[in-house]
Amino acid sequence: MLVQLRGALSRGVSSVVYRVARAMKPQVIFVLGGPGAGKGTQCAKIVETYGYTQLSVCLSQTYGYTHLSAGDLLRGERSREGSEFGQLIDSYIKDGKIVPVEITINLLRKAMEETMQLDQKKSRFLIDGFPRNHDNLRGWTSVMEDKADVKFVLFFDCSDQVCINRCLERGKSSGRTDDNRESLEKRIQTYLQSTRPIIGQYERQGKVHTVDASRSVDEVFADVKTLLDREG
Numbered sequence: 001m002l003v004q005l006r007g008a009l010s011r012g013v014s015s016v017v018y019r020v021a022r023a024m025k026p027q028v029i030f031v032l033g034g035p036g037a038g039k040g041t042q043c044a045k046i047v048e049t050y051g052y053t054q055l056s057v058c059l060s061q062t063y064g065y066t067h068l069s070a071g072d073l074l075r076g077e078r079s080r081e082g083s084e085f086g087q088l089i090d091s092y093i094k095d096g097k098i099v100p101v102e103i104t105i106n107l108l109r110k111a112m113e114e115t116m117q118l119d120q121k122k123s124r125f126l127i128d129g130f131p132r133n134h135d136n137l138r139g140w141t142s143v144m145e146d147k148a149d150v151k152f153v154l155f156f157d158c159s160d161q162v163c164i165n166r167c168l169e170r171g172k173s174s175g176r177t178d179d180n181r182e183s184l185e186k187r188i189q190t191y192l193q194s195t196r197p198i199i200g201q202y203e204r205q206g207k208v209h210t211v212d213a214s215r216s217v218d219e220v221f222a223d224v225k226t227l228l229d230r231e232g
């Protein structure tokens with residue numbers, strides 16, 4: 001009797017531990033769209049708006065998002081002294097090609113782990129510019145699938161011409177090696193050939209929320225906010 005009671009108790013405890021562990025899994029929103037669609041701009045507005053407010057009614061659960069841009073992480077690695085991948089990343093970025101996922105996924109995993117080590121409550125992530133192709137998706141599945149829950153894809157949709165105009169305008173001051181006509185043509189091709197099919201794949205799973213990104217920053221954000229408030 002005592003043995004049965006102990007067994008039931010330990011099963012109960014382990015199921016609670018399992019549920020808590022699951023509940024603490026990082027929650028991820030993938031943010032996708034063409035080059036210059038406004039992914040970074042909108043992510044910054046999400047972070048600014050939702051911040052890290054302590055909601056006491058929610059057991060002090062932190063409500064907010066951490067923005068991780070795959071492109072920014074790659075640019076950071078490119079300029080890190082002693083990086084063995086610096087040159088490779090540099091040439092892939094100039095050519096608008098997608099860097100092998102083994103590099104990108106490690107940067108993302110490390111950034112997520114470091115964020116959560118500093119503050120366990122920072123467990124909601126906006127992962128911007130990833131997954132960009134089948135290789136990216138394969139890397140996510142093999143390294144991160146059981147470590148994080150992908151809630152949905154936030155897709156900023158606008159025409160190629162709008163994307164190109166915004167990047168060329170940004171190129172006047174960004175200092176980015178890929179905000180020029182030659183790189184942009186390649187980036188748009190990569191987007192159409194490699195990234196759109198990934199968005200399509202998530203669409204077929206009913207996991208894509210599309211926002212018309214051709215409007216003003218505030219109009220786009222109004223839709224984003226409605227969506228995030230609804231999706232919780």
Ligand SMILES: Nc1ncnc2c1ncn2[C@@H]1O[C@H](COP(=O)(O)OP(=O)(O)OP(=O)(O)O)[C@@H](O)[C@H]1O
Nearest residue numbers: 034035036037038039040041042166170215216217
């Ligand atoms: N809705 C908008 N209307 C007009 N300009 C915008 C809008 N959103 C962003 N921009 C401007 O367009 C440029 C590209 O925006 P942003 O960097 O957010 O795009 P992105 O999708 O993150 O680009 P990339 O993938 O190339 O890094 C920036 O100069 C930004 O200020």
Ligand SMILES: Nc1ccn([C@@H]2O[C@H](COP(=O)(O)O)[C@@H](O)[C@H]2O)c(=O)n1
Nearest residue numbers: 070071092093096097098099129130132
């Ligand atoms: N998953 C990714 C994301 C980006 N890149 C490379 O970085 C370039 C710039 O990315 P942005 O998101 O800042 O526009 C992109 O064109 C790729 O060369 C990548 O390889 N993989």
